[in-house]
Amino acid sequence: MVWTDDLLIQFLDYAAEHAPELHPLLHLMAYRGPRRGEACGLLDAEVRLAKGEVSIVNQIATHGYEAHQKRPKSDAGNREVILDPDTVAVLTAYKARRAAWRRAAGKDGPDTGLFFVRPDGRPWHPNAVTQRFRRLVKQAGLPPIRLHDLRHGAATLALDAGVDIKVVSDQLGHSTTTLTRDTYQSVVKRLHHEAATAVADRIKNKRRRTA
Numbered sequence: 001m002v003w004t005d006d007l008l009i010q011f012l013d014y015a016a017e018h019a020p021e022l023h024p025l026l027h028l029m030a031y032r033g034p035r036r037g038e039a040c041g042l043l044d045a046e047v048r049l050a051k052g053e054v055s056i057v058n059q060i061a062t063h064g065y066e067a068h069q070k071r072p073k074s075d076a077g078n079r080e081v082i083l084d085p086d087t088v089a090v091l092t093a094y095k096a097r098r099a100a101w102r103r104a105a106g107k108d109g110p111d112t113g114l115f116f117v118r119p120d121g122r123p124w125h126p127n128a129v130t131q132r133f134r135r136l137v138k139q140a141g142l143p144p145i146r147l148h149d150l151r152h153g154a155a156t157l158a159l160d161a162g163v164d165i166k167v168v169s170d171q172l173g174h175s176t177t178t179l180t181r182d183t184y185q186s187v188v189k190r191l192h193h194e195a196a197t198a199v200a201d202r203i204k205n206k207r208r209r210t211a
Contacts, residue, residue: 001145014140022132025116025124026093026150031087033154033172036147038077040124041069042115049092050209052083056117056173060126066127077173089178155180159187 003011008030009104015023025039034042037059046055056079060067072078080142085089094116101119102109108122117123133147151172169180 001143002149002152002156003143003145005157011140011142012072013069015085015136018095018139019132021119021137022124023128024090025129026133027090027193028087029147029150030154031084031157032081033151035059035082035151035173036126036129038173040114040116040126042163044113047091047115049083049088052080054083055066055079056081059098060123062126065125065127067123067127072173074173074175076170076175079170079173096102104106152183153186156187159184 012023012027012030015026019026025091028034028042029039030037034056041058042054042056043058043062044055048054056077057210058073059072060071061079063069098110098117101117101121105121110117110122112121114123119202130147134144137144154171165177165180169177172180174180174183
């Protein structure tokens with residue numbers, strides 16, 4: 001299940017107000033679709049806001065509750081993700097807030113090398129992010145979805161916006177466009193129907209003008 005555009009906006013606005021320390025990570029997942037572990041494991045050195053891009057080369061994986069960092073699970077998982085201006089603005093504001101956290105912590109604050117951290121400088125545990133997400137959804141009174149569904153929502157939004165499926169596949173880190181088509185087959189099929197109708201309408205309008 002994915003939210004409508006309006007529900008996603010409602011959630012992100014609620015998260016920005018009630019969980020500002022976590023909102024930027026959730027915003028990135030909702031807009032650009034990284035996996036939970038990839039967002040938690042995003043390296044500070046791989047975020048280039050001036051260029052509007054990040055590189056996914058690290059993730060935080062869990063076994064039980066134990067978390068550890070490792071490379072993405074496939075070659076396709078190592079990828080560049082281009083950021084939209086709204087996401088750049090959110091992440092830029094977050095960096096300024098994070099700098100204030102570090103100044104408050106002083107020299108004793110942890111330096112994880114990660115982009116998204118808690119206010120005390122510690123990493124976000126992926127399971128903790130999921131738990132916070134569930135609470136925020138419930139508190140906001142929204143239809144329940146999984147955290148992973150933010151990734152599905154990002155892909156659906158991109159396809160609905162007319163983004164080429166190869167671009168969406170690269171954005172998500174899928175190994176082939178076949179995987180993307182299989183995962184979002186209902187969306188892709190609907191878009192093909194819309195494309196077919198658009199072609200027919202174009203020809204019909206030309207015939208009317210020449211009749």
